[in-house]
Amino acid sequence: MPLYLWACVLGCATGLLCAWSEELPPRGVGGWPVADLGNHRARVVVDVQAAAVRVHIPWRRRDADPANKAIIVVDAATGQRLRNVFVASVTREAGDVVFQPTTAPGEYFIYYMPWTADYIQWNYVTHYTPPSQTADPEWLAALGLSPDGPPSDRWRELPAAKVVAIEARTQFDRFDPMEVIATKEEIETLLAAHPDAPYLVFPEDREHPIRMTDDLPVRWIELGPRQEFRGEAQPGEFYVFQLGVWAARQAIDNLEASFSDLRPTSGPPIPAGAIHRFNLSGIDWLGRPLKREVSVPQGKVQALWFGVPVPRDAKGEYRGTIVLRPANAPETHIGLKLSVRGQVLPDAGDGDLWRLSRLRWLDSTLGLDDEPTPPYTPVQAAGRAVSCLGRRLRFGTAGLPESILAWGHELLANPIEMVAEAGGKKLNWTGGNARLLRKGKGSAEWESLSRAGPLTMSVGAKMEFDGYVNFRVSIQAREECALQDLRLEIPLRREKAKYMMGLGRKGGFRPEQWDWHWDINRCNNMVWLGDVTGGLYCKLKWPEATWELYSLHASGLPRSWWNDGRGGCTVREEGDRVVFRAYSGARTMKAGETLDYWFGLLITPVKPLDPAHFSQRYYHMGPAPVEEVLKCGANIINIHHGNDLNPNINYPFLRAAELKRYVDAAHEKGVKVKIYYTVRELSTRLPELWALRSLGHEIFVPGPGGGHSWLQEHLISDYAPAWHHIFPDGDVDAAIATTGLSRWHNYYIEGLRWLLENVGIDGLYLDGIGYDREIMKRVRRVLDRTRPGCLIDFHSGNEFPFGDLRVSPACKYMEHFPYINSLWFGEGYDYNETPDYWLVE
Structure with a gap:
């Protein structure tokens, strides 16, 4: 007995009403080549010769606009496309097609999502073929069909062709089983069987990943919501499964899931705390605990993925309970039964991709430590001086650098400052108490607290073994104050700032002056100033960790530095020094308000050549x-x-x-x-x-x-x-x-x-x-x-002209240079550029 019929019988026997209006054809793979016919078709058999036949196709498709896509009928024997075709009805659930068979008895392919494409690797565009009328008007008239209005019902009296299969072009293109939608009638019947449930839970194994959020799969109509999940795992396996939550009658807010221990008939349990709840919690890329809020809008489906680390010595049956707790609906208890048998999986199942055991890698902390990588040496720190391979930084009482040495060459003309201007004058920072907080093999950290007028400045800094220094500067107003500017000033020795790259400028000789403003369409908020023997890279940052490649739309413009368009940067040659200023412009700070001016510095060169x-x-x-x-x-x-x-x-x-x-x-x-x-x-x-x-x-x-x-x-x-x-x-x-x-x-x-x-x-x-x-x-x-x-x-490739991004790869990716063995730039570059450009870029 087909699964859907058996499920119907079982459901009716247990009081669940089933409403099957039709028998669903089997689904498979057709294997036709890529062409303009699309990825999906119905195989149809015509038994009798007739001027026209009709066929009902229960395709149960996901696309929202099936009526806007053409339907193509092809004679399987000849490969010819039929012209006398009329589409009587098209919905997401099914379609009715009338056509004139050319071979009878015979088989026909009805393609219902045909497309063509612009085959461009970086801008691939698919064009779905719109419907068009190809039928002979006399043929249509003889059948009482009209392309310009609603058809008569005469077509329903035509001989019926039969759908013998619904096929995808390849295995990868298949919709079944998890993307074959349930009908409106089936969903209404399901809801009637659970009249008081605000939401329903559908346990699923890993072999049937939940794919749809807007529709229910017909598989869930067949199986129904269940109160228990049963799975089979092997010893040592990281076993993965899902729960599908359908917000049937109301939105589900702040959904939580908790586990009991999984207890065997004998032996130690699998502790609840070892079970991964990927949608709800985990470990982020910096090793920090991650908590995610999950809410489900009404009518939507949310998959919750879980992973159980099965011990290598486990065997037999383990039982436990999962409790789903929405903030605004009753909790649901789902039993969990895991049968463990077979050979030990020494790799937790990672060698078999279908097991999805590698999902636990999402919570990995591999490589998160403070050990230097070759050729770097451990960080040294004494007093207010911190040094790494070839570089040395000494910070002042306010926590900002007052000296930076690159391979024996002093870079700074004066100490780096965070300048605050109010009332037409520069405020003086006092009371700085910079002190070293901690030192490991790979880094040293320090902090300082200073005051200037109504402002308090806290500086936290961390210098690492590769010569990168992160600064976290926070400025708080103890009372409301109007400021002309808050800016970072980095004064470099002129002879050490011979070249420049960044802030929207190509690499090469540094101009006497340069101006830059924030642009959300470009991520060029960094600059390098230096020479072959030493230089300094500076990147303006956000308090939240971000990595933007092409624009700043995802992270947004930083409130502190940007200041509603008043912020920007300048580079000015002033006598024997070159000053980089990152200004934020005039603003009024409210009492208690804090602004975060974060930035990073990298002292170059980063390492000797190998x-x-x-x-x-x-x-x-x-x-x-x-x-x-x-x-x-x-x-x-x-x-x-x-x-x-x-x-x-x-x-x-x-x-x-x-x-x-x-x-x-x-x-x-x-x-x-x-x-x-x-x-x-x-x-x-x-x-x-x-x-x-x-x-x-x-x-x-x-x-x-x-x-x-x-x-x-x-x-x-x-x-x-x-x-x-x-x-x-x-x-x-x-x-x-x-x-x-x-x-x-x-x-x-x-x-x-x-x-x-x-x-x-x-x-x-x-x-x-x-x-x-x-x-x-x-x-x-x-x-x-x-x-x-x-x-x-x-x-x-050269990203400066690409999309008018105005950023050089050597500048954008400079923070990675300490770990790279070789560079291969050249794609998209102008080979007629000057030597200074080639030296820097």
């Missing part, structure tokens, strides 16, 4: 045979994405076995292999996609949708299309954009470790960098500790 660099020769034409690489004189291979070994952008796990065989063959010949693997956009082919989507905008940025047809048909909305790699057969690896900093970076770090241990890659090829220096430090530590000798090769 002599091994000059013996490294790269092959960057794809995964060619190793013998061919050796003939070219190369000893390092970079494998990009979009090929047989690494087909999916930033998810190099789907063909890991093939990649390992290639890496092993290269190692036998003494050749290193590095791969493209970063964070910025993410292939939608990853098995964890739907779990990540359930996290809202934590991992994926919001956006207008669009892009490849798969994105529009399955993700529907609320995403930003990114890179699309087009394969020779026309298939596409479509990616969507990820957020600047999130728990996905924890996963990325663990993924890197896995690749080093299980594939043996020798490092990374980065084309753009989708994370800040905090993540880069973790990347470097994992590379060095897991597989010493690994390399990071960084490439970027």
